[in-house]
Amino acid sequence: MLNQIVHGEKTDRPSLLIVHGLYGSGRNWGVIAKRLSDGRQVIAVDQRNHGFSPWHDSHSYEDMAEDLARVIRAQGGPMDVLGHSMGGKAAMVLALKYPNLVNRLIVADIAPVAYGHSQLQYIEAMRAVDLDKVEKRSDAEAQLRDLVDDPILPTFFTQSLDVAQKRWRLNHDALEQDMEKILSFPDLDGQFGGPTLFLSGAKSDYVKREDRPHIKALFPQAKFAKIPDTGHWLHAEKPREFEAAVRAYLT
Numbered sequence: 090m091l092n093q094i095v096h097g098e099k100t101d102r103p104s105l106l107i108v109h110g111l112y113g114s115g116r117n118w119g120v121i122a123k124r125l126s127d128g129r130q131v132i133a134v135d136q137r138n139h140g141f142s143p144w145h146d147s148h149s150y151e152d153m154a155e156d157l158a159r160v161i162r163a164q165g166g167p168m169d170v171l172g173h174s175m176g177g178k179a180a181m182v183l184a185l186k187y188p189n190l191v192n193r194l195i196v197a198d199i200a201p202v203a204y205g206h207s208q209l210q211y212i213e214a215m216r217a218v219d220l221d222k223v224e225k226r227s228d229a230e231a232q233l234r235d236l237v238d239d240p241i242l243p244t245f246f247t248q249s250l251d252v253a254q255k256r257w258r259l260n261h262d263a264l265e266q267d268m269e270k271i272l273s274f275p276d277l278d279g280q281f282g283g284p285t286l287f288l289s290g291a292k293s294d295y296v297k298r299e300d301r302p303h304i305k306a307l308f309p310q311a312k313f314a315k316i317p318d319t320g321h322w323l324h325a326e327k328p329r330e331f332e333a334a335v336r337a338y339l340t
Contacts, residue, residue: 090163091134091156092141094119097126103169103192104130105339108157110174110199111208111271112215112259114140114249121324121332128340132168134160136176138260140249145260148267150275153179154186161190169339173197173324174295175271182274184281185307194285194308195335198293198321200300201307203273211237212261215246220255241322277307285311286338290319290326 094115105125107118115122115133122131135142137156145152157179161168169192172180177199184191214236223229226247233243249258264271285308289296296304296313304311316323316330324331 091136091143091160093135093160094122094133096122096131096133097129099130100128102129102339103167104132104164105169105171106157106161107131107133108170108172108176108180109133109136109139110172110176111264112139112211112246112249113173113176114258116140116248117245118324121328121335124332125336132160132164136179138263140258144263146263146266148260148263149270150178150182151186154182157183158187158190161187166190167192169193169195171195171197171335172199174199174321178274181281181307182277184283184285185277185279188279188281188283191281191283193283193339194281195338196285196287197331198289198295198323200287200296200304201274202300202303204295206272207268208271209265209268211242211246212265215257215259216261223250223252223255226250226252241325245322245325280306281308282310284338287311287313288323288331288334288338289313289315290321290323291315291317292320293323295321 115135118133122133125131137145138148167190170180177196181201184194218229218232229247230243316327319326
């Protein structure tokens with residue numbers, strides 16, 4: 090079972106399941122999850138090979154969808170589901186395979202398509218950190234700033250670093266092995282007919298207008314919205330605006 094961070098108590102509203110992206114964890118979503126839990130229970134999971142969840146040799150979207158289905162069933166029934174990036178793809182596969190487990194679906198800045206860019210350079214950057222020289226998280230951040238091109242990423246990556254044990258809480262080997270699967274999207278039959286919001290950063294090119302016919306074929310009730318002046322990390326760049334958009338859609 091995936092590691093779960095539970096915020097709030099169950100109410101008469103459906104609980105919300107938050108699914109993080111590649112190299113992330115449920116901890117990354119703590120502030121937003123806590124704020125959204127004022128009217129419903131919110132559960133942020135660590136996906137397989139991330140955080141405190143079990144490590145596996147395989148990291149496909151079918152695997153991730155099965156993991157999420159187990160969590161929802163253990164919670165007693167359907168939930169609203171919010172997924173970002175890789176987590177958005179996992180949430181989409183979940184909804185397509187098990188539509189009875191998902192009430193409303195929010196997909197943050199990702200489409201059900203294959204992407205051509207690689208994420209392997211970030212695994213290489215994390216492996217290049219000299220953990221023997223890391224006494225506090227900021228030491229690792231300083232090393233990563235010389236290795237990655239996005240100023241947001243060093244802080245983001247080091248939330249998955251166990252400083253005391255001098256190890257990453259990421260299964261770099263499995264993620265590297267299945268990177269092609271992570272960048273792609275499985276060819277699945279069927280549709281998810283429930284309410285679906287594709288919420289994107291206005292400066293991001295992850296969800297293109299030409300993707301919309303394919304999205305509507307899989308998610309016929311799909312709606313589209315953008316948060317101004319944000320890129321792919323929309324929930325980190327504009328957390329209040331992101332929270333407001335999610336809250337408005339769910340309520």
